[in-house]
Amino acid sequence: MPKLASTVDGLLLPNPFVIASGPPGTNANVIGKAYDEGWGAVVCKTVSLEAEKVVNVQPRYARLRSRETGEIYGWENIELISDRPFETWLDEFKLIKDKYPDRVLIASIMEEYNQNAWHEIVGRCQETGVDAFELNMSCPHGLTERRMGSAMGEDPELLEEVCGWVMQVADRPVWVKMTPNVTRIEDPARASLRAGCQGISAINTIRSVVGVNLDTLRPEPSVEGYSTAGGYSSQAIMPIALRMCMEIATVLRDEFPGRSLSGVGGIETGRDATQFLLLGCDTVQVCTGVMKMGYRCVQTMKEQLLEFMEQHGFETLDEFKGHSLQYFTTHSDLVRRQAEARAARQAESHIRMIQADAEWDGDSFVDQSDALSRG
Numbered sequence: 284m285p286k287l288a289s290t291v292d293g294l295l296l297p298n299p300f301v302i303a304s305g306p307p308g309t310n311a312n313v314i315g316k317a318y319d320e321g322w323g324a325v326v327c328k329t330v331s332l333e334a335e336k337v338v339n340v341q342p343r344y345a346r347l348r349s350r351e352t353g354e355i356y357g358w359e360n361i362e363l364i365s366d367r368p369f370e371t372w373l374d375e376f377k378l379i380k381d382k383y384p385d386r387v388l389i390a391s392i393m394e395e396y397n398q399n400a401w402h403e404i405v406g407r408c409q410e411t412g413v414d415a416f417e418l419n420m421s422c423p424h425g426l427t428e429r430r431m432g433s434a435m436g437e438d439p440e441l442l443e444e445v446c447g448w449v450m451q452v453a454d455r456p457v458w459v460k461m462t463p464n465v466t467r468i469e470d471p472a473r474a475s476l477r478a479g480c481q482g483i484s485a486i487n488t489i490r491s492v493v494g495v496n497l498d499t500l501r502p503e504p505s506v507e508g509y510s511t512a513g514g515y516s517s518q519a520i521m522p523i524a525l526r527m528c529m530e531i532a533t534v535l536r537d538e539f540p541g542r543s544l545s546g547v548g549g550i551e552t553g554r555d556a557t558q559f560l561l562l563g564c565d566t567v568q569v570c571t572g573v574m575k576m577g578y579r580c581v582q583t584m585k586e587q588l589l590e591f592m593e594q595h596g597f598e599t600l601d602e603f604k605g606h607s608l609q610y611f612t613t614h615s616d617l618v619r620r621q622a623e624a625r626a627a628r629q630a631e632s633h634i635r636m637i638q639a640d641a642e643w644d645g646d647s648f649v650d651q652s653d654a655l656s657r658g
């Protein structure tokens with residue numbers, strides 16, 4: 284029977300399925316529910332020191348559906364980080380760790396460009412017993428107005444400096460969550476790893492405008508008739524997340540061996556998740572999928588991953604982690620490989636068994652005779 288358990292950055296995970304930061308990890312109740320349903324770990328909704336500065340609006344989601352089936356494939360949100368007081372979060376971190384001491388709880392944190400604030404948030408969360416951190420350097424809306432989130436994550440120099448502050452005080456694993464709203468994802472990933480962080484999570488949502496209502500002429504989601512660009516998630520973003528994970532995994536393999544990668548973006552099935560693992564991820568995270576299907580979806584995801592492992596005879600995740608990375612190359616190398624393969628096929632066809640006497644030719648007479656012979 285294949286094993287789904289693995290150790291990532293010293294954290295023992297019963298399986299690689301992790302709740303991504305967002306509504307599915309937004310208080311102690313739902314985090315407990317996630318553990319009860321069998322999730323391998325939970326990243327809580329992003330917390331900050333001054334929740335009173337966080338004011339959400341309603342509605343704050345807008346969805347895209349397939350024209351044929353009505354199935355939701357795209358999801359935009361303009362939700363901010365947690366609006367619950369930091370003190371409440373600290374109490375709940377303790378409660379969760381008391382009730383689930385063996386389960387992995389990852390605190391997603393975000394702060395302004397202020398060294399003391401980062402030191403304080405890391406230190407106070409550590410006191411509660413959380414197992415690791417994920418730095419939200421990637422939320423693309425709202426918080427950027429305070430130079431937080433993706434405003435930091437899209438600037439590698441700033442990112443390296445802030446990650447360095449965190450590493451001065453963090454005594455447990457730190458993952459950095461990437462914004463996809465950059466041209467070259469390798470640059471912020473390298474900056475975080477140079478600062479000493481153990482892992483990368485990729486990706487957060489993609490900056491988007493989901494649509495304009497043709498009756499009201501107002502963009503969605505419409506708040507008192509107005510909107511703002513939001514973050515796009517769900518199935519539609521998986522190809523972009525896979526590409527970025529492939530690029531980051533290549534950097535890890537070549538320049539930072541031993542660091543970890545957590546894949547996020549559009550994962551809804553065990554077969555989706557398996558593709559992220561094949562491209563080098565150690566874990567996979569799900570946010571919108573849980574909002575669409577509920578916490579129990581992890582059971583099917585685990586079954587589908589196990590089926591894949593059985594089909595290929597893999598006993599552990601390590602046996603296939605990153606396997607498919609070797610099949611990426613440059614376009615010019617594809618051209619070279621194709622030319623070589625065609626030449627080889629052509630050479631082979633020259634000595635193919637002749638079908639009719641008119642095909643005998645003087646130059647390859649011996650090869651043609653050979654091809655027709657046995658023994």
Ligand SMILES: Cc1cc2nc3c(=O)[nH]c(=O)nc-3n(C[C@H](O)[C@H](O)[C@H](O)COP(=O)(O)O)c2cc1C
Pocket residue numbers: 303304305306328329358360362363364365391419422460486487488515516517518520547548549550568569570571572
């Ligand atoms: C409603 C909503 C709220 C989110 N809030 C956060 C957050 O507080 N912190 C964070 O790092 N990511 C947040 N995310 C981003 C998700 O964690 C995830 O990176 C993204 O949605 C892509 O994964 P998915 O397609 O599985 O949702 C949020 C996403 C959604 C849809």
